[in-house]
Amino acid sequence: MSFKHSVRDSWLAASYAVGVSELYKKLWGRKRGIISYHNVLPLSKLPHFDTYNVDQTVEVFEKQIQFLQKHFRILPIQELGNPKAEGFFITVDDGMANNYSLLAPILDKYDISALFAVCPALVNGQYPHIWRDHLFLLLRQYQHQPIWLPFNHYREPLQVGINGETLNKLTRKLKKNVYEQQVADIYGLLKEICQKNEWSYELSDDEPLRYQFMNWSQIQDLHRRGHSIASHTMTHRVLKFLPDHEKQYELIESKKHLENQLGTSVDTIVYPYGSLAEIDESTIAIAQEAGYQLGLMNIQTHSLSHPMLALPRFAFPPIDTPAHLHAIASGYKFLFR
Ligand SMILES: [Zn+2]
Structure with missing residues:
Protein backbone atom coordinates (compact mmCIF):
# COMPACT_ATOMS: atom_id res chain seq x y z
CA MET A 1 0.00 0.00 0.00
CA SER A 2 1.30 3.48 -0.83
CA PHE A 3 2.11 6.02 1.87
CA LYS A 4 -0.76 8.23 0.68
CA HIS A 5 -3.21 5.34 1.02
CA SER A 6 -1.99 4.33 4.44
CA VAL A 7 -2.34 7.91 5.68
CA ARG A 8 -5.84 8.05 4.24
CA ASP A 9 -6.79 4.70 5.80
CA SER A 10 -5.52 5.76 9.22
CA TRP A 11 -7.49 8.97 8.88
CA LEU A 12 -10.64 7.05 7.91
CA ALA A 13 -10.19 4.69 10.86
CA ALA A 14 -9.76 7.63 13.25
CA SER A 15 -12.77 9.47 11.76
CA TYR A 16 -14.87 6.37 12.20
CA ALA A 17 -13.67 5.74 15.75
CA VAL A 18 -14.48 9.25 16.99
CA GLY A 19 -17.73 9.50 15.00
CA VAL A 20 -16.71 12.15 12.46
CA SER A 21 -17.72 9.98 9.50
CA GLU A 22 -21.04 9.19 11.21
CA LEU A 23 -21.64 12.93 11.66
CA TYR A 24 -20.75 13.49 8.00
CA LYS A 25 -23.22 10.78 7.02
CA LYS A 26 -26.02 12.44 9.04
CA LEU A 27 -25.37 15.94 7.72
CA TRP A 28 -24.20 15.58 4.15
CA GLY A 29 -23.86 11.87 3.47
CA GLN A 126 -25.00 -18.78 -27.47
CA TYR A 127 -21.52 -17.93 -26.18
CA PRO A 128 -19.62 -19.98 -23.60
CA HIS A 129 -18.63 -17.00 -21.42
CA ILE A 130 -18.65 -13.26 -21.24
CA TRP A 131 -15.89 -12.35 -23.69
CA ARG A 132 -13.45 -11.06 -21.06
CA ASP A 133 -13.64 -14.33 -19.11
CA HIS A 134 -13.48 -16.32 -22.32
CA LEU A 135 -10.34 -14.46 -23.31
CA PHE A 136 -8.71 -15.05 -19.95
CA LEU A 137 -9.59 -18.76 -19.97
CA LEU A 138 -8.25 -19.19 -23.53
CA LEU A 139 -4.98 -17.49 -22.67
CA ARG A 140 -4.67 -19.51 -19.49
CA GLN A 141 -5.38 -22.78 -21.30
CA TYR A 142 -2.70 -22.11 -23.92
CA GLN A 143 -0.21 -20.18 -21.80
CA HIS A 144 2.55 -22.74 -22.22
CA GLN A 145 2.90 -22.17 -25.95
CA PRO A 146 3.59 -19.14 -28.18
CA ILE A 147 0.48 -16.97 -28.60
CA TRP A 148 -0.34 -14.86 -31.68
CA LEU A 149 -2.51 -11.84 -30.93
CA PRO A 150 -4.10 -8.98 -32.90
CA PHE A 151 -2.44 -6.05 -31.13
CA ASN A 152 0.79 -6.71 -33.01
CA HIS A 153 -1.17 -7.89 -36.06
CA TYR A 154 -0.26 -11.53 -35.41
CA ARG A 155 3.26 -10.75 -36.62
CA GLU A 156 5.19 -12.10 -33.68
CA PRO A 157 4.09 -14.58 -31.05
CA LEU A 158 4.24 -13.74 -27.38
CA GLN A 159 4.70 -16.17 -24.58
CA VAL A 160 3.77 -16.06 -20.94
CA GLY A 161 6.89 -16.22 -18.79
CA ILE A 162 9.19 -14.79 -21.50
CA ASN A 163 10.22 -11.12 -21.72
CA GLY A 164 8.21 -10.31 -18.64
CA GLU A 165 4.89 -11.36 -20.20
CA THR A 166 2.31 -12.54 -17.71
CA LEU A 167 -1.20 -13.83 -18.24
CA ASN A 168 -2.37 -10.70 -16.53
CA LYS A 169 -0.46 -8.36 -18.86
CA LEU A 170 -1.50 -10.15 -22.04
CA THR A 171 -5.16 -10.03 -21.10
CA ARG A 172 -4.90 -6.32 -20.26
CA LYS A 173 -3.16 -5.57 -23.56
CA LEU A 174 -5.93 -7.29 -25.46
CA LYS A 175 -8.62 -5.48 -23.54
CA LYS A 176 -6.88 -2.19 -24.24
CA ASN A 177 -6.73 -3.11 -27.91
CA VAL A 178 -10.48 -3.83 -27.97
CA TYR A 179 -11.18 -0.35 -26.57
CA GLU A 180 -8.64 1.46 -28.77
CA GLN A 181 -9.91 -0.19 -31.93
CA GLN A 182 -13.54 0.05 -30.71
CA VAL A 183 -14.13 -3.59 -31.58
CA ALA A 184 -17.88 -4.18 -31.90
CA ASP A 185 -17.62 -7.86 -32.81
CA ILE A 186 -15.64 -9.00 -29.77
CA TYR A 187 -16.79 -12.62 -29.98
CA GLY A 188 -15.74 -12.60 -33.65
CA LEU A 189 -12.32 -11.34 -32.57
CA LEU A 190 -12.03 -14.24 -30.10
CA LYS A 191 -12.93 -16.67 -32.91
CA GLU A 192 -10.27 -15.05 -35.08
CA ILE A 193 -7.65 -15.43 -32.34
CA CYS A 194 -8.60 -19.10 -31.97
CA GLN A 195 -8.28 -19.65 -35.74
CA LYS A 196 -4.91 -17.91 -36.00
CA ASN A 197 -3.56 -19.94 -33.09
CA GLU A 198 -5.34 -23.17 -34.09
CA TRP A 199 -7.08 -23.27 -30.74
CA SER A 200 -10.49 -24.67 -29.98
CA TYR A 201 -13.08 -21.91 -29.35
CA GLU A 202 -14.80 -24.10 -26.78
CA LEU A 203 -13.19 -24.53 -23.40
CA SER A 204 -13.24 -27.32 -20.89
CA ASP A 205 -15.55 -26.24 -18.10
CA ASP A 206 -13.44 -25.76 -15.04
ZN1 LIG B 1 -21.50 -7.22 -16.60
Whole structure:
Protein backbone atom coordinates (compact mmCIF):
# COMPACT_ATOMS: atom_id res chain seq x y z
CA MET A 1 0.00 0.00 0.00
CA SER A 2 1.30 3.48 -0.83
CA PHE A 3 2.11 6.02 1.87
CA LYS A 4 -0.76 8.23 0.68
CA HIS A 5 -3.21 5.34 1.02
CA SER A 6 -1.99 4.33 4.44
CA VAL A 7 -2.34 7.91 5.68
CA ARG A 8 -5.84 8.05 4.24
CA ASP A 9 -6.79 4.70 5.80
CA SER A 10 -5.52 5.76 9.22
CA TRP A 11 -7.49 8.97 8.88
CA LEU A 12 -10.64 7.05 7.91
CA ALA A 13 -10.19 4.69 10.86
CA ALA A 14 -9.76 7.63 13.25
CA SER A 15 -12.77 9.47 11.76
CA TYR A 16 -14.87 6.37 12.20
CA ALA A 17 -13.67 5.74 15.75
CA VAL A 18 -14.48 9.25 16.99
CA GLY A 19 -17.73 9.50 15.00
CA VAL A 20 -16.71 12.15 12.46
CA SER A 21 -17.72 9.98 9.50
CA GLU A 22 -21.04 9.19 11.21
CA LEU A 23 -21.64 12.93 11.66
CA TYR A 24 -20.75 13.49 8.00
CA LYS A 25 -23.22 10.78 7.02
CA LYS A 26 -26.02 12.44 9.04
CA LEU A 27 -25.37 15.94 7.72
CA TRP A 28 -24.20 15.58 4.15
CA GLY A 29 -23.86 11.87 3.47
CA ARG A 30 -25.29 9.92 0.59
CA LYS A 31 -29.02 9.40 1.18
CA ARG A 32 -29.56 6.93 -1.59
CA GLY A 33 -27.13 4.54 -3.21
CA ILE A 34 -27.09 1.57 -5.53
CA ILE A 35 -24.36 -0.98 -4.85
CA SER A 36 -23.12 -3.33 -7.54
CA TYR A 37 -21.85 -6.83 -6.95
CA HIS A 38 -20.64 -9.54 -9.31
CA ASN A 39 -19.23 -12.87 -8.15
CA VAL A 40 -19.37 -14.20 -4.63
CA LEU A 41 -17.12 -17.22 -4.22
CA PRO A 42 -15.58 -19.49 -1.61
CA LEU A 43 -12.03 -18.36 -0.83
CA SER A 44 -10.59 -21.46 -2.54
CA LYS A 45 -12.31 -20.58 -5.84
CA LEU A 46 -11.17 -16.96 -6.13
CA PRO A 47 -9.17 -16.78 -9.35
CA HIS A 48 -5.58 -15.54 -9.04
CA PHE A 49 -6.48 -13.19 -11.78
CA ASP A 50 -9.38 -10.79 -11.74
CA THR A 51 -9.06 -8.05 -14.36
CA TYR A 52 -12.04 -6.11 -13.17
CA ASN A 53 -11.64 -6.79 -9.44
CA VAL A 54 -15.21 -8.01 -9.31
CA ASP A 55 -14.91 -11.08 -7.09
CA GLN A 56 -15.78 -11.18 -3.39
CA THR A 57 -15.51 -14.04 -0.95
CA VAL A 58 -18.66 -15.37 0.66
CA GLU A 59 -17.36 -14.30 4.06
CA VAL A 60 -16.59 -10.69 3.08
CA PHE A 61 -19.88 -10.35 1.22
CA GLU A 62 -21.83 -11.44 4.28
CA LYS A 63 -19.88 -8.99 6.47
CA GLN A 64 -20.64 -6.15 4.06
CA ILE A 65 -24.36 -7.01 4.14
CA GLN A 66 -24.30 -7.12 7.97
CA PHE A 67 -22.50 -3.79 7.99
CA LEU A 68 -25.05 -2.15 5.67
CA GLN A 69 -27.97 -3.43 7.70
CA LYS A 70 -26.43 -2.12 10.89
CA HIS A 71 -25.36 1.37 9.74
CA PHE A 72 -27.52 2.12 6.72
CA ARG A 73 -30.83 0.90 5.37
CA ILE A 74 -31.16 -1.71 2.64
CA LEU A 75 -34.40 -1.10 0.78
CA PRO A 76 -36.60 -3.64 -0.99
CA ILE A 77 -35.59 -3.67 -4.64
CA GLN A 78 -39.15 -2.79 -5.67
CA GLU A 79 -38.43 0.74 -4.34
CA LEU A 80 -35.64 1.30 -6.89
CA GLY A 81 -37.88 3.39 -9.15
CA ASN A 82 -39.00 5.62 -6.30
CA PRO A 83 -36.59 8.58 -6.23
CA LYS A 84 -37.79 9.59 -2.75
CA ALA A 85 -36.90 6.25 -1.12
CA GLU A 86 -33.83 6.82 1.07
CA GLY A 87 -31.48 3.93 1.56
CA PHE A 88 -29.37 1.45 -0.34
CA PHE A 89 -30.13 -1.11 -3.00
CA ILE A 90 -28.25 -4.29 -3.83
CA THR A 91 -27.67 -5.16 -7.49
CA VAL A 92 -25.80 -8.16 -8.89
CA ASP A 93 -24.44 -8.25 -12.44
CA ASP A 94 -23.80 -10.98 -15.00
CA GLY A 95 -26.03 -13.81 -13.74
CA MET A 96 -23.31 -16.28 -12.80
CA ALA A 97 -24.04 -19.63 -11.12
CA ASN A 98 -22.49 -18.43 -7.84
CA ASN A 99 -25.16 -15.72 -7.62
CA TYR A 100 -27.77 -18.41 -7.20
CA SER A 101 -25.95 -20.93 -5.05
CA LEU A 102 -23.88 -18.67 -2.78
CA LEU A 103 -24.98 -15.03 -2.94
CA ALA A 104 -28.78 -15.38 -2.95
CA PRO A 105 -28.89 -17.61 0.18
CA ILE A 106 -27.10 -14.83 2.11
CA LEU A 107 -29.65 -12.28 0.90
CA ASP A 108 -32.43 -14.64 2.00
CA LYS A 109 -30.80 -15.07 5.41
CA TYR A 110 -31.01 -11.29 6.00
CA ASP A 111 -34.37 -10.91 4.25
CA ILE A 112 -33.03 -8.69 1.49
CA SER A 113 -34.24 -8.47 -2.08
CA ALA A 114 -31.89 -7.54 -4.91
CA LEU A 115 -31.76 -6.86 -8.63
CA PHE A 116 -30.05 -9.52 -10.78
CA ALA A 117 -28.89 -8.39 -14.23
CA VAL A 118 -28.64 -11.18 -16.79
CA CYS A 119 -27.75 -11.60 -20.47
CA PRO A 120 -30.27 -13.92 -22.21
CA ALA A 121 -27.93 -15.02 -25.04
CA LEU A 122 -25.36 -16.16 -22.48
CA VAL A 123 -28.00 -17.99 -20.42
CA ASN A 124 -29.10 -19.67 -23.67
CA GLY A 125 -25.52 -20.81 -24.29
CA GLN A 126 -25.00 -18.78 -27.47
CA TYR A 127 -21.52 -17.93 -26.18
CA PRO A 128 -19.62 -19.98 -23.60
CA HIS A 129 -18.63 -17.00 -21.42
CA ILE A 130 -18.65 -13.26 -21.24
CA TRP A 131 -15.89 -12.35 -23.69
CA ARG A 132 -13.45 -11.06 -21.06
CA ASP A 133 -13.64 -14.33 -19.11
CA HIS A 134 -13.48 -16.32 -22.32
CA LEU A 135 -10.34 -14.46 -23.31
CA PHE A 136 -8.71 -15.05 -19.95
CA LEU A 137 -9.59 -18.76 -19.97
CA LEU A 138 -8.25 -19.19 -23.53
CA LEU A 139 -4.98 -17.49 -22.67
CA ARG A 140 -4.67 -19.51 -19.49
CA GLN A 141 -5.38 -22.78 -21.30
CA TYR A 142 -2.70 -22.11 -23.92
CA GLN A 143 -0.21 -20.18 -21.80
CA HIS A 144 2.55 -22.74 -22.22
CA GLN A 145 2.90 -22.17 -25.95
CA PRO A 146 3.59 -19.14 -28.18
CA ILE A 147 0.48 -16.97 -28.60
CA TRP A 148 -0.34 -14.86 -31.68
CA LEU A 149 -2.51 -11.84 -30.93
CA PRO A 150 -4.10 -8.98 -32.90
CA PHE A 151 -2.44 -6.05 -31.13
CA ASN A 152 0.79 -6.71 -33.01
CA HIS A 153 -1.17 -7.89 -36.06
CA TYR A 154 -0.26 -11.53 -35.41
CA ARG A 155 3.26 -10.75 -36.62
CA GLU A 156 5.19 -12.10 -33.68
CA PRO A 157 4.09 -14.58 -31.05
CA LEU A 158 4.24 -13.74 -27.38
CA GLN A 159 4.70 -16.17 -24.58
CA VAL A 160 3.77 -16.06 -20.94
CA GLY A 161 6.89 -16.22 -18.79
CA ILE A 162 9.19 -14.79 -21.50
CA ASN A 163 10.22 -11.12 -21.72
CA GLY A 164 8.21 -10.31 -18.64
CA GLU A 165 4.89 -11.36 -20.20
CA THR A 166 2.31 -12.54 -17.71
CA LEU A 167 -1.20 -13.83 -18.24
CA ASN A 168 -2.37 -10.70 -16.53
CA LYS A 169 -0.46 -8.36 -18.86
CA LEU A 170 -1.50 -10.15 -22.04
CA THR A 171 -5.16 -10.03 -21.10
CA ARG A 172 -4.90 -6.32 -20.26
CA LYS A 173 -3.16 -5.57 -23.56
CA LEU A 174 -5.93 -7.29 -25.46
CA LYS A 175 -8.62 -5.48 -23.54
CA LYS A 176 -6.88 -2.19 -24.24
CA ASN A 177 -6.73 -3.11 -27.91
CA VAL A 178 -10.48 -3.83 -27.97
CA TYR A 179 -11.18 -0.35 -26.57
CA GLU A 180 -8.64 1.46 -28.77
CA GLN A 181 -9.91 -0.19 -31.93
CA GLN A 182 -13.54 0.05 -30.71
CA VAL A 183 -14.13 -3.59 -31.58
CA ALA A 184 -17.88 -4.18 -31.90
CA ASP A 185 -17.62 -7.86 -32.81
CA ILE A 186 -15.64 -9.00 -29.77
CA TYR A 187 -16.79 -12.62 -29.98
CA GLY A 188 -15.74 -12.60 -33.65
CA LEU A 189 -12.32 -11.34 -32.57
CA LEU A 190 -12.03 -14.24 -30.10
CA LYS A 191 -12.93 -16.67 -32.91
CA GLU A 192 -10.27 -15.05 -35.08
CA ILE A 193 -7.65 -15.43 -32.34
CA CYS A 194 -8.60 -19.10 -31.97
CA GLN A 195 -8.28 -19.65 -35.74
CA LYS A 196 -4.91 -17.91 -36.00
CA ASN A 197 -3.56 -19.94 -33.09
CA GLU A 198 -5.34 -23.17 -34.09
CA TRP A 199 -7.08 -23.27 -30.74
CA SER A 200 -10.49 -24.67 -29.98
CA TYR A 201 -13.08 -21.91 -29.35
CA GLU A 202 -14.80 -24.10 -26.78
CA LEU A 203 -13.19 -24.53 -23.40
CA SER A 204 -13.24 -27.32 -20.89
CA ASP A 205 -15.55 -26.24 -18.10
CA ASP A 206 -13.44 -25.76 -15.04
CA GLU A 207 -14.64 -23.79 -12.01
CA PRO A 208 -18.32 -23.85 -13.06
CA LEU A 209 -19.26 -21.78 -10.02
CA ARG A 210 -17.13 -18.89 -11.28
CA TYR A 211 -17.56 -19.22 -15.01
CA GLN A 212 -21.00 -20.73 -15.61
CA PHE A 213 -24.25 -18.84 -15.88
CA MET A 214 -27.46 -19.42 -13.98
CA ASN A 215 -30.06 -21.29 -16.01
CA TRP A 216 -33.60 -20.05 -16.64
CA SER A 217 -35.21 -22.06 -13.85
CA GLN A 218 -32.77 -20.55 -11.33
CA ILE A 219 -33.48 -17.04 -12.64
CA GLN A 220 -37.22 -17.71 -12.47
CA ASP A 221 -36.79 -19.01 -8.95
CA LEU A 222 -35.02 -15.80 -7.84
CA HIS A 223 -37.89 -13.82 -9.32
CA ARG A 224 -40.46 -15.96 -7.47
CA ARG A 225 -38.55 -15.36 -4.23
CA GLY A 226 -39.07 -11.60 -4.51
CA HIS A 227 -35.90 -10.52 -6.33
CA SER A 228 -36.05 -8.42 -9.49
CA ILE A 229 -34.47 -9.32 -12.81
CA ALA A 230 -32.96 -6.71 -15.14
CA SER A 231 -31.60 -6.91 -18.65
CA HIS A 232 -27.82 -6.76 -18.91
CA THR A 233 -28.15 -6.78 -22.76
CA MET A 234 -28.17 -9.94 -24.89
CA THR A 235 -24.43 -10.60 -25.20
CA HIS A 236 -22.48 -8.22 -22.92
CA ARG A 237 -20.68 -6.31 -25.67
CA VAL A 238 -19.59 -2.68 -25.42
CA LEU A 239 -22.77 -0.80 -26.41
CA LYS A 240 -21.00 2.39 -27.46
CA PHE A 241 -19.06 0.56 -30.20
CA LEU A 242 -22.18 -0.95 -31.76
CA PRO A 243 -24.17 0.58 -34.62
CA ASP A 244 -27.72 1.60 -33.66
CA HIS A 245 -29.42 -1.53 -35.02
CA GLU A 246 -27.12 -3.71 -32.88
CA LYS A 247 -27.78 -1.54 -29.84
CA GLN A 248 -31.49 -2.05 -30.51
CA TYR A 249 -30.98 -5.80 -30.71
CA GLU A 250 -29.07 -5.80 -27.42
CA LEU A 251 -31.63 -3.70 -25.56
CA ILE A 252 -34.97 -4.67 -27.13
CA GLU A 253 -34.37 -8.38 -27.71
CA SER A 254 -33.02 -8.97 -24.18
CA LYS A 255 -36.08 -7.27 -22.68
CA LYS A 256 -38.42 -9.47 -24.75
CA HIS A 257 -36.52 -12.63 -23.86
CA LEU A 258 -36.66 -11.88 -20.15
CA GLU A 259 -40.33 -10.93 -20.26
CA ASN A 260 -41.15 -14.23 -22.00
CA GLN A 261 -39.17 -16.23 -19.46
CA LEU A 262 -40.55 -14.42 -16.41
CA GLY A 263 -44.09 -13.61 -17.49
CA THR A 264 -43.74 -10.05 -16.21
CA SER A 265 -42.53 -6.73 -17.56
CA VAL A 266 -38.82 -5.95 -17.29
CA ASP A 267 -38.17 -2.24 -16.98
CA THR A 268 -34.55 -1.99 -15.86
CA ILE A 269 -31.40 -2.11 -17.98
CA VAL A 270 -28.00 -2.52 -16.34
CA TYR A 271 -25.46 -1.39 -18.94
CA PRO A 272 -22.45 -3.72 -19.21
CA TYR A 273 -19.27 -2.10 -17.79
CA GLY A 274 -21.30 1.03 -17.20
CA SER A 275 -18.89 3.92 -17.67
CA LEU A 276 -18.76 6.67 -20.28
CA ALA A 277 -16.30 4.55 -22.24
CA GLU A 278 -19.17 2.15 -22.96
CA ILE A 279 -22.34 4.26 -22.94
CA ASP A 280 -23.28 7.26 -25.04
CA GLU A 281 -26.38 9.37 -25.60
CA SER A 282 -27.64 7.10 -28.38
CA THR A 283 -27.52 4.15 -25.95
CA ILE A 284 -29.73 6.06 -23.53
CA ALA A 285 -32.12 7.14 -26.31
CA ILE A 286 -32.49 3.54 -27.52
CA ALA A 287 -33.04 2.33 -23.93
CA GLN A 288 -35.85 4.85 -23.63
CA GLU A 289 -37.37 3.82 -26.97
CA ALA A 290 -37.20 0.19 -25.88
CA GLY A 291 -39.41 1.05 -22.90
CA TYR A 292 -36.94 0.87 -20.03
CA GLN A 293 -37.84 3.02 -17.02
CA LEU A 294 -34.52 2.67 -15.19
CA GLY A 295 -30.93 2.38 -16.41
CA LEU A 296 -27.95 1.69 -14.16
CA MET A 297 -24.40 2.91 -14.75
CA ASN A 298 -21.27 1.93 -12.85
CA ILE A 299 -20.00 5.42 -12.11
CA GLN A 300 -20.99 8.11 -9.63
CA THR A 301 -21.27 11.17 -11.85
CA HIS A 302 -21.65 11.80 -15.55
CA SER A 303 -23.07 14.30 -18.00
CA LEU A 304 -25.61 12.05 -19.75
CA SER A 305 -29.18 13.24 -20.11
CA HIS A 306 -32.18 11.42 -18.68
CA PRO A 307 -31.16 10.79 -15.05
CA MET A 308 -33.48 7.82 -14.40
CA LEU A 309 -31.92 6.00 -17.35
CA ALA A 310 -28.39 6.73 -16.16
CA LEU A 311 -28.51 6.13 -12.41
CA PRO A 312 -25.14 6.03 -10.64
CA ARG A 313 -23.86 2.97 -8.79
CA PHE A 314 -20.83 2.22 -6.69
CA ALA A 315 -19.08 -0.94 -5.54
CA PHE A 316 -17.24 -2.00 -2.42
CA PRO A 317 -13.75 -3.40 -2.81
CA PRO A 318 -13.30 -6.84 -1.22
CA ILE A 319 -12.81 -5.47 2.30
CA ASP A 320 -14.68 -5.82 5.57
CA THR A 321 -13.22 -3.02 7.71
CA PRO A 322 -16.19 -0.99 9.00
CA ALA A 323 -14.30 2.34 8.85
CA HIS A 324 -13.53 1.92 5.17
CA LEU A 325 -17.00 0.58 4.25
CA HIS A 326 -18.61 3.44 6.16
CA ALA A 327 -16.45 5.99 4.35
CA ILE A 328 -17.38 4.57 0.93
CA ALA A 329 -21.11 4.15 1.61
CA SER A 330 -21.54 7.60 3.14
CA GLY A 331 -19.43 9.29 0.48
CA TYR A 332 -16.98 10.54 3.14
CA LYS A 333 -14.08 8.79 1.41
CA PHE A 334 -14.51 10.88 -1.72
CA LEU A 335 -13.50 13.99 0.20
CA PHE A 336 -10.00 12.51 0.32
CA ARG A 337 -9.33 11.72 -3.31
ZN1 LIG B 1 -21.50 -7.22 -16.60
